[in-house]
Amino acid sequence: SQQGEEDPQALSIQEGENATMNCSYKTSINNLQWYRQNSGRGLVHLILIRSNEREKHSGRLRVTLDTSKKSSSLLITASRAADTASYFCAYNNNDMRFGAGTRLTVKP
Amino acid sequence: NAGVTQTPKFQVLKTGQSMTLQCAQDMNHEYMSWYRQDPGMGLRLIHYSVGAGITDQGEVPNGYNVSRSTTEDFPLRLLSAAPSQTSVYFCASSYALHSSGNTIYFGEGSWLTVV
Numbered sequence A: 001s002q003q004g005e006e007d008p009q010a011l012s013i014q015e016g017e018n019a020t021m022n023c024s025y026k027t028s029i030n031n032l033q034w035y036r037q038n039s040g041r042g043l044v045h046l047i048l049i050r051s052n053e054r055e056k057h058s059g060r061l062r063v064t065l066d067t068s069k070k071s072s073s074l075l076i077t078a079s080r081a082a083d084t085a086s087y088f089c090a091y092n093n094n095d096m097r098f099g100a101g102t103r104l105t106v107k108p
Numbered sequence B: 001n002a003g004v005t006q007t008p009k010f011q012v013l014k015t016g017q018s019m020t021l022q023c024a025q026d027m028n029h030e031y032m033s034w035y036r037q038d039p040g041m042g043l044r045l046i047h048y049s050v051g052a053g054i055t056d057q058g059e060v061p062n063g064y065n066v067s068r069s070t071t072e073d074f075p076l077r078l079l080s081a082a083p084s085q086t087s088v089y090f091c092a093s094s095y096a097l098h099s100s101g102n103t104i105y106f107g108e109g110s111w112l113t114v115v
Helices: none
Strands: A005-007 A010-014 A019-024 A031-037 A043-050 A055-058 A061-066 A071-076 A085-092 A096-098 A102-107 B004-007 B010-013 B019-025 B031-038 B042-051 B054-057 B064-066 B076-078 B087-094 B110-114
Touching (some): A043 A055, A071 A085
Antiparallel strands (some): A005 A019, A061 A071, B004 B019, B019 B076
């Protein structure tokens, strides 16, 4: 399988804390994207980082990419209970592959 | 804005039955794909299409057929359902090839149980 791996599989934090999720992949990529999935719903795009970028910000989200290590991280700052969801990295080779996801629980 | 619409939302099949999951998008997207999501496995690509009349296999295509007769529709057919096909199925689309970095839009999912 060419699927990526997210780490950790599950993360539980208190509201206001930061949450960091990591993604590793196995192939060369053009870009890497992060998606969010609320329970029982489809995935929603959060942020994209291209292979020639090292860091990108969007609101409370910060994404880094290290192509030499084939890894990316997603940081959510000042987390809220509404951030509770599963987060997936997705990367392309000739098609789009997804990691297994990190289940984030933010306790109020 | 309908976006990506999947039907049915829920379906129970008996082993050996066939059925079609419907997917339609109204965004004039060239690229459409089907994924299945199983616990702890993330999303696995079943089939994809880069445009009308063109389809290709993904990571787990066995037991599934697709066709793309129009830009809008991309149905997924289960030929002879097996319990291993019990899963949540997501249809997705984007303006062009996913690899170009375009955002992927997902349907709300179809929960399929094969007994």
